[in-house]
Structures are given as C-alpha cells and as structure tokens.
Amino acid sequence: MAFNALFLSDWFANAPFVCVGALCSLAIYVLGWRTIRANGIAARLRFTRLRVAAFCAAWCVVVLALASPLDLLAERALSWHMVQHILLTMIAPPLFWCATPAMPMLFGCGASARKWILAPILASSSVRAALRIAAHPLTGFVALSLVTVLWHTPALYTLALRDGWWHRIEHATMLGAGLLFWLAIIAPFPYRDRWPRIALVGLLIAADLVNTVVSAYLAFASAPVYAWYADLSPAYGIDALRDQQLAAGLMWIPGSVIYLGAAIAIAVAYLMPRRSAPAPRTVSLRVLASAPTTNDLLRTPWLGAALRSSRVRLCIRFALLAGALLIVLDGIFGTQDAPMNLAGTIPWTHWRGVTVIALLALGNIVCMACPLIAPRSLLRKWISPTLTFPRALRSKWLAVGLVMLWLVAYEAFDLWSSPWATAMLILGFIVVATAVDLFYTGASFCRFICPIGQYNMLVATVGTREVRAIDASVCARCETHDCLKGRTTDAGEYRPGCGLDLFMPKKQGNLDCTFCLDCVSACPHGNIGILPMIPGVDLAPSTWRSQIGMLATRVDFGALAAVFTIGAIVNAAGMTAPVVEYVTSSAIAQAAFVVLGLCAGLALLALGASLPIGAKFSERATRLALAAIPLGAALWCAHYFFHLVTGAPTGEAAVLRVLHDLQLVGVEPDRIMSCCAPPPTWLLPLELLLLSLGLSVAIAVHWWSTLAMIVKGARRISVVNMARATAPGALVLLILWAASVWVLLQPMEMRGTSGFIE
Secondary structure, three states: OHHHHHHHHHHHHHHHHHHHHHHHHHHHHHHHHHHHHOOOHHHHHHOOHHHHHHHHHHHHHHHHHHOOHHHHHOOOOHHHHHHHHHHHHHHHHHHHHHOOOHHHHHHHOOHHHHHHHHHHHHHOHHHHHHHHHHOOHHHHHHHHHHHHHHOOOHHHHHHHHHOHHHHHHHHHHHHHHHHHHHHHHHOOOOOOOOOOOOHHHHHHHHHHHHHHHHHHHHHOOOOOOOHHHHHHHHHHOOOHHHHHHHHHHHHHHHHHHHHHHHHHHHHHHHHOOOOOOOOOOOOOOHHHOOOOOOOOHHHOOOHHHHHHOHHHHHHHHHHHHHHHHHHHHHHHHOOOOHHHOHHHHHHHHHHHHHHHHHHHHHOOHHHHOOHHHHHHHHHOOOOOOOEOOOHHHOOOHHHHHHHHHHHHHHHHOOHHHOHHHHHHHHHHHHHHHHHHHHHEOOOHHHHHHOHHHHHHHHHHOOOOEEEEEOOHHHHHHOOOOHHHHOEEOOOOOEEOOOOOOOOHHHOOOOOOOOOOOHHHHHOOOOOEEEEEOOOOHHHOOOOEEOOOEEHHHOHHHHHHHHHHHHHHHHHHHOOEHHHHHHHOOOHHHHHHHHHHHHHHHHHHHHHHOOOOOOOOHHHHHHHHHHHOHHHHHHHHHHHHHHHHHHHOHHHHHHHHHHHHHOOOOOOOOOHHHHOOOOOOOOHHHHHHHHHHHHHHHHHHHHHHHHHHHHHHOOOOOOHHHHHHHHHHHHHHHHHHHHHHHHHHOOOEEOOOOOOEEO
16 A cells, blocks of 8 residues: 555656646647648658657657656666666657657747747847757767766765655756757757767767766676665665666666667768769869879878888888797797796787777788788799699688687697797798798688688778778779789789789678788779778678678688687686686696687577578578677777786886897896786776677677668568567677676786786
C-alpha cells in the first residue's frame, strides 16, 4: 500500500503536466505542419511525415522518462536514474531537432499570435542576441558538460533526490542542455551553421570525453558514491555498488555510441564526394590544367617532392636499415640487461608506439620506409628475379599462421626481455625479406609473408590516408597502365610498377598496399597521390577490388582480421598483473594462454556470425571479423601509446649506456634511468576514448557491411531485417570492447623497464 501511494503521488506530481504539455505541443506542431505543407511541393518535400514521427517519438521519450514508472524506479536504483538521463540528454533532443520544429510550431500558433505576440518578441534585438548566443555550438557544449558533471556530484545529486523541486530542475536543465547541444549537430531548418560541419566532430568527441570521465568515475569507485542509494538500495534487495557499476556502463557505452556515431556520420557526410554541376570547358593549355583540387600529401611543399622521389625513399630505408643494424650490434655485443640495451627498448617501446600513431595519421607510411626491403631495392638493380610466388601460397593463410606464431613466440620466449633474441629476429627478417624478393618477382615477402606488414596494413585501414588515383577520368584514358607494368623514362631509367600487382583504377583502401609509391614514380600523368580517406569505410562494401576480389568472400582476410583483433586483446592481457601472476611459470603456460585466448576469441566471433541471414556463414564471419578491425586497431594504439608515454625515458638510458661503452661519455648511466615514468592523469581517459572511437567505427562498419550483404542477397531492407542481422555481431563487438577496457584497467607489466604500473 505504501508503495502504491508513493507511486501515485509521484505520478500525479509529474505526469499530468508532462502529458498535457506533450499533447498541446503535438497539436500545435501538427496544425503548423499541415499549414506549411499546403504551400506547395517544396514545403511537402521538406516537411515529410517522418518529421511528425520524429516529434511524436521525442515526446514519447520525454513521457517515458518523466511520466512513467521509470521516474519512481530512478529513486530506487542509480541504473534507472541513468536511463532517465540518457533519454533526456541523448535521445529526446536529437529527435526533437530532426522534426525541424521551429516553423511548424510558429505556424501552428495562428496568424494573430504570430503577428501580435511572437513577431515583436522575436524582432527584439536583445532576444535575437540571446538566441544567437544560445544557438552557438560552444554554448551547447559548455551547458551539457556542466550539467553532466555538476548533477553527478554527490552533493547536488543527493539534493535532487531529496527535494522534488530540485529533481524537476535537474531534469529540466538536462533536457535544455541536450537541446542546446544537439541543435548545432542536427542543424534543423532554418538553423544556419556557425562552424564548418567537420569542426563538430571535435565537439562530439569532447562531449564523449566528458561522458567517459564521469562514467569512469562511477565505474571504478571502490564504494557507492551516493549515500542515498547506499542507504536505500538494500531495502529493495539491490547491491548499491553493482547498481552503480551498471549505471556507469549504461552511461558509458550507449553514450559513446551516440556521440561518436554522430561524429562518424558527420565525417562521412563531409568526406563523401558531392554531386556537382558539370565542370565548364577548360582552355587546352598546360598552364591552365584542369586536374581536380585535392588534399594530396604528395603535393605539399618539400615533403611531397621528397616522397615522390624514389631516391629519397631509398635513402630513408637505408637510414632506417643503418639504425636497425646498430640495434642488432648492441643486441649481440652489448649488455643483456634489456632496459639498458637498444634492442630491449627501441623496437619494443619507442618504435611500436611511434609507428602506430603514424599508421593512423598518415596511412601505411611505415611500410614505405621499411628497412627490411632496403637491400633488395638496391640489389635488384643487378639481380632480376624470375620466379613467381607459388600459387598455393598466394593467400593470407601463411601470414595468418606467422602472425599467430609471432604472438605465441612473443609471450613464450619473452622476446622483449632478450636483446640477443631481438637482434637475431631483426637480422632474420632482413635476410628472409632479401632472399624472398631476390628469388620471386614483385613484393612477395610484403604481400604474403611479413607479419609486421600485415599488422601495418590492417591498422592503416582505419587511417586517414590512402594511395589512389586523383582523377578517374585520366586513368580511363590511359592505355599503357604504367602504374602496374612500370616504364622506362626518356633518360633510360626504369621505374617499376606496383610490386603487389594492384591496378590503380580498381584499388580500394589500404589492404595489400605498402605505400612503396613505385606507382607514383611510374605514372607518367602524375595522377596518383596520398589522399584523404574515411577510416574503415573500405571494409564494408561488396565491390570487386584489384588482386583481392570481393573482400567479404575472402575467408583468409577474415581470419587475418580476426587474429589481429583478438591478438590485440590477448597480447595486452598477457602483460597484466592477473595474467602474469598465473601463467609465467613456464613457456608452455604462456604459449597455452595465447592459443586458448585466440581460440576463445575466434569462437566468439563465429558465434556472432551464426545467425543465418543474408549470406553463407563464411561471408558473415568474414564481414564481422573485418568490422572488428577498428576496435583491434584502437586497442593496439592504446596499448603501444601507453608504453611509449611511460617508457620513453628508457631510450635515453640505453643511448647513454652505448655512448659510455664507446667511451664517448665519461659517466655510466644509473639503471634507475631505465625505470618507467608514472602515467599522466590524462592517459587512461584518452585510452578509453580511443576504445570508444574504435567501438563506434566497428559498429558503423558492421552496420554498413550488413546492409551491403542484405542488398547483395536481394533481401528486403527493413528495420526488422537490419536489427536481426546486426544485433548478434554488435553484441560480440561490445563484449570485445568490454574485455579491452578490463585489460587497460589492470596493472601493466612494464616490459623494457621493470615492475608494474597501476
């Protein structure tokens, strides 16, 4: 009886006002909507029935949040209260603005009200100035950030729960701040953008960072943050701490998906080619060239000229080869104390951290500068390989096996702690790469064998740059296809074509592309550049691509992608305190951990593709594995960046030790210099933000890929079909994301230094 009385009192306090407001608002909106649509076909095209549906859905969300039993449950459990906040700040506001409510609400008020009441108010200079400030993107961001942070502080949160009026103020400010923030994001008619649309991506990422920080604060607190729930929850059989962690998860995961999903949508819309009017005829003079304007890295001053030169590229490779050989010499003849040896620090701590950032920022620029191919690049001037790589091995299966072997050997033999083993590994890579490419034509080692190259290519699929043709019409008119076959210049210099046999007009994305830029040197039209790309977008389509075919039907690529993503989790987990404590007893135990982890992850991906919709199991599994690449790349980046930030000082210690051994400096560095630095406070939020970005891109790719699969299978596209097809895979991606978050929150073994960092 007490429960029913309290429920009815709360319902009567909120529900009538909310419901009456919703009905009145809907009536005004529908009346104005019908009035506007009567003005002609243009108005009907802008104000469709979907606008009314969005407005109704927005009010349904508000009623659900404020005038349903959810409002009562929110006083009993933090998780239900968090659902309220999500509905009011992230769901209802975008729906309201998708309905473009300004004009329908204005016309629904009647001519007299518009003329005598609304017009004078809206014409007031002070009101217009206030509206300009309120509509600015920064205003919405600041308002939403303050509301999110302040209302989750224990004092204000408890005040809102204890006082009904403060509770209503809390919800009103959340809805208002959400409306201000999403106004600039949705930009409903007649709103005018104050910033370039692409700038809003940064705003959404910043909003997600605020959301992540608050979520992490609640998730990782060792005790209930709010005394209200600590005192009240046990009476209802609720564990306050578990409920708080559930609330944090509800705020964290859906929040990141919403914010980062909107950011991805804006970025895709901005970067996708736009339809434009036919270009005017141009004067047929070379000085008035009609090549399209592009953001081409090869056209930037100084840097572009250097990258276009095959000699400069060869010099870069030999410079890095010289550095690699110095590391090899120190690994063989120097101290075997890994933190004080170049081979124990530079490859494992610094090189991996720098290269993963370069791969995401510039595409597969790392393979372009690879020192492993420097010897064969020079020796091929005198030695011409005549054999073709065996047909049975022209797939990714050999690379899949080598990547798995690499992951197992790294843990089982502690390669990171043995400078001698690291030196032998580098030397072995150089010898094998040179031998293979002097026997076999093309870039067989890079394409079919090198595990490092496969990693680079997969990370680069979510990079921001790719090598592609600038103007497709130039390629269509080309008859020699020098980018593929190579050519001899007028000066008699031979410039080889693509060693991976990629035909530029049919090339797509960064898979199987090493950025060697031989095609750039060979193209006589200068029609190839390093151009912007949408991260992950080439993982979803069902189009045919050069030397790959239909990516979704290539099970070997799917297996490689799956090992890449699952391997990221297993490799990072192998360095955490809980795992190190139990599996470091023997090499067999460490190897077994890696193998079992890979098998469990592969089984999970297979389970996510088990629902028989749209295509064969092999294609569904391949598509899901490809969709998981952004999440794997995010974890590799977060992992390696952590070691780069905390292990950066070890490089100085190793270099000073080498200089001391060579008697170039008089004082031997103290071993304490090789200790890791404490992680800065911003590092964990940044890592979690990277994972959230990876999850959002992965879910977006999974959705696009599923849509392509349904279209390819000639199935009817509907909300039900899409939901059934995407839900299992999306759940698997969420599980992988949660496992990645758990890994990042554990104490990490500082390989290349000593000890653990909490």
